Amino acid sequence: MIYNIRKIFTILSVMVLGGALVYNCEPEPDSLGEQLFLDGAANGNESSYDLIAYNIKNNDSIRTDAFKLLDLISTSSTSSRAVLGAFNESQFGMQRASYFTQVRLATYNPDFGTNAVVDSVVLVVKPVYRADSLKATTTDENYIYPDGNVDAKKVVSTYPITKFGKAKKSLTLEVREVSDFMNGFNDIVYSDKKFETYTPVLGSKEIADGNVSSVTITKDSDNSALFTSASPAIRIKLSDANTLFQTKIINKKGQPELNSVSNFIRHFRGLKVSVTNIDGYLFQIYPNDMELIMYYKSDLVDSNGTTTRPQTKYAFDLKSANTHSGYYEYNRAGATIQTYANGNTATGDLKLYAQGMGGNSIGVKFPVATINKLKELYQTNKAAIISAKIRIYTDKSQWSNAYPKPSSSDLTIVQRDKDAEGKPTTAYTTDYTSLGAAFIPVRAYDVDKNPAYYDFTVTQSLKDIVESTTNVDYSNRYFKIDLSQFLPNSSGALAGYAYTSRSFSPLRAVFVGSDPTNADNDTTVTPNEIKLRVTYGTKK
Template sequence: MKRAFTILSMVIFGGMLVYNCEPDPDSLGEQLFLDGAAQGDEIAYDVTAYNIDNNDSIRSDASKLGLATLGAFSESQFGMQRAAYYTQLRLPAYDPDFGASATVDSVVLVIKPTYASDSITTTTDENYVYPDGSVAAKKVFNRYPATKYGRTKINSGNLTFNVNEVTEFLNGYSDIAYSNKIYGTGQLLGSKTFDGYVSSVAITKDSDNSSIFTSEVGFRIPLLSSFFKTKIIDKKGQPELKDVATFIRYFRGLKISVTDPAGYLVQFSPSNVELVMYYKSIDTGATTSTQKKYAFSVGNGNAHIGNYVYDRAGAAVKNPAIGDKKLFAQGMGGNSIGVKFPVETITKLKKLYNEKKAAIISAKIRMYTDPSWNNKLKKPSLLTIIQRDKDVKDEKGNEKNIFTNDLLLLSATPNFAYIRAYDLDKNPSYYDFTVTQSLKEIVEAGANYERKYFKIDVGNFLQSSTGTTLAGPQFTSRPFSTDRIVFLGYDANMPITDPSKKYEIKLRVTYGTK
């Protein structure tokens, strides 16, 4: 299962569909419209919606961390967010022999942020001289803009990445870790300014066009050579390098962080991080030293932990005066949104059903983005909705996550989508969450609803390892989603004439009577 959570292709039952027109009735009730068998009417009803404070913490260990995040971002609604990343490293083979008289030339940490592959700038140096041996060569340098979330022009688009040694044991790959945990760090091993771009390099000899050096697209941070000479090379034959259990307690890992107070966030896959040590040594039977490359194991099998720090001072999300008039959703441990069907709404729907035989054809929770939050951030196209029951607990005593009945029972229905997003390029945008089956079971079948509610988050459901089903309602991209969004809730004191009144959250029910 753990491999599933690093899959960047996240598929939803029925697909995540984005439309710019009014939604059609669910397939569940389409037959009621055929041949004029029924008349459909849509009515908007009140719902109870509220913010859920997750204490800015979420599980962010290797099993949850499909992407790692670095950077800092600050804005008025959600405040400041800073993201750092911890990782272990291992030796590719234990009790290594580095040869005689080994010296370290350089050490490079390579991270590979997501980037726009269709936007490339190429620079070619036909007169390049490769320094090791002064070889006449050609150097081709490709440059791509990294995918960013936030304010990309602050500080000219630069972020300073620091790499520190971790001094506290990070536990194992399978151990649980939370995003607000700060682990001890020691010596600064390297620092480099990231200008928002990633690059690749290819160097070939002029004489025969053979390759001298190539590097995949990424961002390279030089690390302190003397540290690795002392920490690794000089420990040849000693217990610290004999086995994995001893090594990860001796060299406990690296922390990558930023020093900037604001800017943007970038993301990369933890499984693609590289740490390469270039050194020279004399092989057995040789008399001169030769260049060698030693690649540590940083990706799969190691502990990876996302660390998220927030400063909500002055942010709207923490302002008590806002109440639930505005609803805030944010990934990486930020707020969730809770939605319930109030007694008054269910009473009205049951009366329609009992007295007029009005069957529910379609039911949507419609949420409009806050028109006053008119920023240039890309709105999320993916949100999740799960069902919670205050009386149903998991083995740890927490409220249990379950898929909505609509997703469980209707996912194979043609044209079904549990969510549709509209007008994402406009202000306001809106989202419809399908709750037809859930509402029908309450109104028409008498299911208990008073302790049940829906929980809405940014992110997407993740696939299982087979790629044919979803991994489960608790497995989403929320632990590493950079998205955030503000919706209008409900304000009882807002005048009916206020232009924003029509954008309040509502349950929109289409029913049919013969």
């Protein structure tokens, strides 16, 4: 393939004006070697080479404690995520997500007043929703607000929850009290850790249509607000929790259980939110925005000696100072992944199964034969590597469905190796460290089609091996690809290779590995086997 200077200016323009866009055309040489083409100084040729690609089994487990779910490196609460739901399909099997959180008092040694009695307790869960897709707005002009039987107007705005899975399935959420001590905020928790709970269900809520609503209630007499939900939320009334909160909270007024953090988190150990289903969809929530509100009444005596019992609300603290964790269950019996995900690091696996939340990663290695061919080109023909990309396709037959395919930002790639002492190392790819934040390591193509494909730029990583004046030991070097995003720090820059959304990414996809027979029905189309695509230049 011959590239000229006009195409070089084209790609530079695209990088400046829309580097994050998804393209549906062939990629161009990257900036590490494009200077070789200037003024017609070199010919550019593109060739494909074999790779070894295999499944990396993560034992369906990943860290899901507060440091992984709550994005403590960022100042934005919306960058913190957890996952709820269940999804079952033939390729990966069943995946179900629950969420645990400690509960703290807003203030310690609280005074609930005289003769305090719990009216109700509500857990508010705020899911990620499609804010640009308002489905309906309903208005009830004749609503009666129950506390005081006040004439009011109720406005409900409904939005679809952002889902991955079978969107039309219903889910039922359940809330239980945790019986295990959940340890401290700094303790590491993995996704296969199931904290035990007491048997009674405190409350449940069916999400029948997969939607979430915001509610505003205003008084008819003066239009003042009686109730406003700041954002759409799932409100779970803990109808069976009144006795629990009366006994464990209200009746403990002035006692040691309510006088300090350490005492309280051993007295009331936390809550579990889960689903009863084994199929449906997965959805993300904002854990730092969850609310636990206790409504109660106590005696209020005015200056005339008249006693009234107004309703008061007490908001518990569910935010980041607590221990939080995600618990993920799997059932892969009979799923196709059991056939193909063999972890063959010698010749590669035929299919590659990538899945967030502790599922498989993808490993990619340079075979010795590929490196030797490129070294021969470099040493004999003076061919310099201009661009090197790992191209990977989704599997047209195994992953033919309506589920969204990953975008460019939904995939991460890191470089793994061993140091001089034989200890494993992980880092950004050398392309990223060479080119910095402006560098886009992966581009997605045809994500609205079947198959989609993805190019991961590994130019500098390959040049370091092929064009080195000394023999580089790359026997333990490989790339690790995950369905996740690199997370930013408080200033907006990437926080580091270890900070990703793997812990709460519900995505999955099946890709073509070392399968030379995998192609479209059109026999003229090149098989979609994973390949290293190298553009190299030779001087005229």
